Amino acid sequence: MALRKVLIVGGGSAGWITAAYMDAVLNGSTKKIIDITVLESPDIGRIGVGEATVPSVRDTMRTIGVPEQDFMRAADATFKQAIKFVNWLDGNDAYYHPFDRRPAGRLDRAGLRWLSSDRSTPFAATVSPQPWMCEDGLGPKLMDSPDYEAPVSYAYHMDAERTADFLCDLATKRGVKHVQDLMTEAEMHEDGRIAAVKTQAGKRLEADLFIDCTGFRALLIEGALGVPHVDYSQWLLCDRAVAMRVPFETYYPGTRKPYTLSTAVSNGWIWDIGLANRRGVGYVYSSDFIDDDTAEAELRAYEGAHADEVQARRLKFKVGRREQFWAKNCVSIGLASGFIEPLESTGLFLVELAAATICEYFPMTNNMAGLADKFNLVMQRRYEETLDFIVLHYCLTRRNDTDFWREVQKSDRITDSLKSWLEIYQYKSPSHSDFTDSLQLFSHHTYEYVMYGMDFQRDKIAGRRMPPTAIPKEIEDAVLKSRGAFPSHDAWLEAKFGTQYERAS
Ligand SMILES: Cc1cc2nc3c(=O)[nH]c(=O)nc-3n(C[C@H](O)[C@H](O)[C@H](O)COP(=O)(O)OP(=O)(O)OC[C@H]3O[C@@H](n4cnc5c(N)ncnc54)[C@H](O)[C@@H]3O)c2cc1C
Structure with missing residues (x-):
């Protein structure tokens, strides 16, 4: 079977975690089945924040196949308990x-x-x-705890830029292609799928599956495919x-x-x-x-x-999520797919989950609609779950020193699902x-x-x-x-x- 081509547009934490993870899972232990290219603009910076993680990141790094101390050294990481x-x-x-x-x-x-x-x-x-x-x-950890293991659960604080650089280095050494150029436009098939991405230097990059990791710009999922943003600002006031x-x-x-x-x-x-x-x-x-x-x-x-x-x-920033995370032949991951304020460090968790789920649902044909529906359900539930949990932190406050704190306690700032749990x-x-x-x-x-x-x-x-x-x-x-x-x-x-x-x- 011919190699399936994947083009990841964007080389922030989302782009490089996704590239390294997909390569490790889909190409690592079996015959290579996908050909991955990351297109990253050398002129548009990464968001540069995203330093706190949750314990799932240990599994992600272990799956990518990185010795823990190599990663920690490169990312200037410390432990988070x-x-x-x-x-x-x-x-x-x-x-x-x-x-x-x-x-x-x-x-x-x-x-x-x-x-x-x-x-x-x-x-x-x-x-x-x-x-x-x-x-x-x-x-x-004890001094001699094995990689990614300890008597108590833990995650890391890590430098977001250095983590992306480290994963870029690792993934490209393993065969992921890295094109440093600016995406200028998307070329569409007649049926609404993306056919190729064109760049400032005149390249035309074709793929079977496009992954939008362009951050808040959301150039493919929103720009090319017009998938709307579902706004969460009624419940989360910070922007x-x-x-x-x-x-x-x-x-x-x-x-x-x-x-x-x-x-x-x-x-x-x-x-x-x-x-x-x-x-x-x-x-x-x-x-x-x-x-x-x-x-x-x-x-x-x-x-x-x-x-x-x-x-x-x-x-x-805008808080909310995509109405669909996967539309046609494009999957959005990272800030392009949505954002909820980082109170519980869920941004990178949602990237890790999306990367793992796309490996599970990887489309070996161009008929992707069924896989996309399942993927969308998984991600939508995680966003809704995260929204409820973040709102919980605000709505239980008894602070009344500013209008902000008085506002976040009001009933219409609490999601219906959280309200019903709090009642129970x-x-x-x-x-x-x-x-x-x-x-x-x-x-x-x-x-x-x-x-x-x-x-x-x-x-x-x-x-x-x-x-x-x-x-x-x-x-x-x-x-x-x-x-x-x-x-x-x-x-x-x-x-x-x-x-x-x-x-x-
Ligand atoms: C204030 C704040 C604090 C946060 N704190 C945390 C935290 O503590 N923990 C956590 O888990 N998450 C946190 N997050 C979320 C986290 O930062 C992101 O989920 C994560 O960094 C992923 O970002 P990204 O890769 O999607 O976007 P970006 O880092 O913005 O990367 C976008 C990429 O797209 C490229 N690009 C854009 N346009 C083009 C183009 N035309 N052509 C080619 N390339 C292009 C850019 O060059 C860049 O490489 C925080 C977010 C914010 C806003």
Whole structure:
């Protein structure tokens, strides 16, 4: 059978993850069945953000076939064990959403037990050692843990540009073609499929399947095929970000945090991510409530006086998704397919999922409509699931210090599906059977971390004398063991890759 030609337009994280993944899965272990070309403009930059990930990225990198430390070194990566949310509830609070949760069997009563206690210990600290490990500055891995494995679950913080460069280098060495040129137009077949892409240098690139990874430009899926964008701005108000890269020579805060810090501020939230040789900070905000200059000033104030030396980059975005992710012979992946604000690091997860799913549904014929329908269903559900989960973080707030925080709590800012679950959760805790889709990223564990982190149903125990929250012995033992056994996050990174100063030079 002739090789199927795949043209990926766009060489950001989405383009290169997709190229490397498809090559590894579809060409790696069997006879080569696809011929992949990545067309990337040397003049249009990548978005350059997208530094926090979720644990699925370990499987993705393992499948691509990369030794873990090679990837971490190239991407200036550090470990992520959790997200620490600060000031989301009332402006004077903090809670963890860790990756690890001690298994409790099918009838998980941990939530109910916590709800009927005085809540003197945060919920997450009663079901996972990871909040404790994060506060202790420990990494998730032992010095001799095998690649991509550790006693607790983890993901990475990684430099988005360097990750894309690393995967470009790896994929091209394995045979993926790289054309550095600007796409100028798409040539169409009479039946509405894309026939070829033309470039500034006069090339005409034909393919059987086109993958649109052109970021927010969405040149193929929207530009050539006219697939509409489904707008989520009714539920998610943020539409801007301002981001800074703070080098360690400018400011080194002591240790690299083994978690993402997300701090709610006047009109949105600030991410704070420690990489091996710099920090990435950024303010995600709503332009209806704060102007760009004031938002940048607020980010600089968060960072401190040294931030005056650092340049800030401003970004605009639309929240939502494609009505169809795969239309005719074009699949959109990454920002071209949609975007939901990065509060739970779902952007790269959705890229990984799309890359894996396209391998499963890879079209060996030009009759693709049936495969496209299935693919679209998988991706649509993931977007809707992500939307609900992100809205959950906002709608439970009790902040009323600005119009923004008062607005996000209003009923018409909550999706109908989330509303119906929150109604049910007045009477029962989240449990296994509420999450029946095997591809779901979020589970009753993640819902409980956020709901109880945000003190859900606090009014039910107000004024009542409740027993103190008990920390199960299993968690106490795991915390004690971690203190003796796990190297600090910095110690692990420095033992493998050198000090932050060596890395920065
Ligand atoms: C503020 C912000 C913060 C984020 N934080 C996170 C996070 O912490 N974690 C996470 O998982 N995700 C995050 N994301 C999402 C993440 O950045 C993206 O999902 C990911 O980087 C994929 O981007 P992309 O490759 O689709 O687009 P881009 O990086 O924009 O790449 C687009 C590519 O298309 C090419 N291109 C464009 N036009 C042409 C043309 N005419 N011809 C040829 N090539 C062209 C460009 O050269 C570029 O290579 C964040 C996004 C934003 C906006």
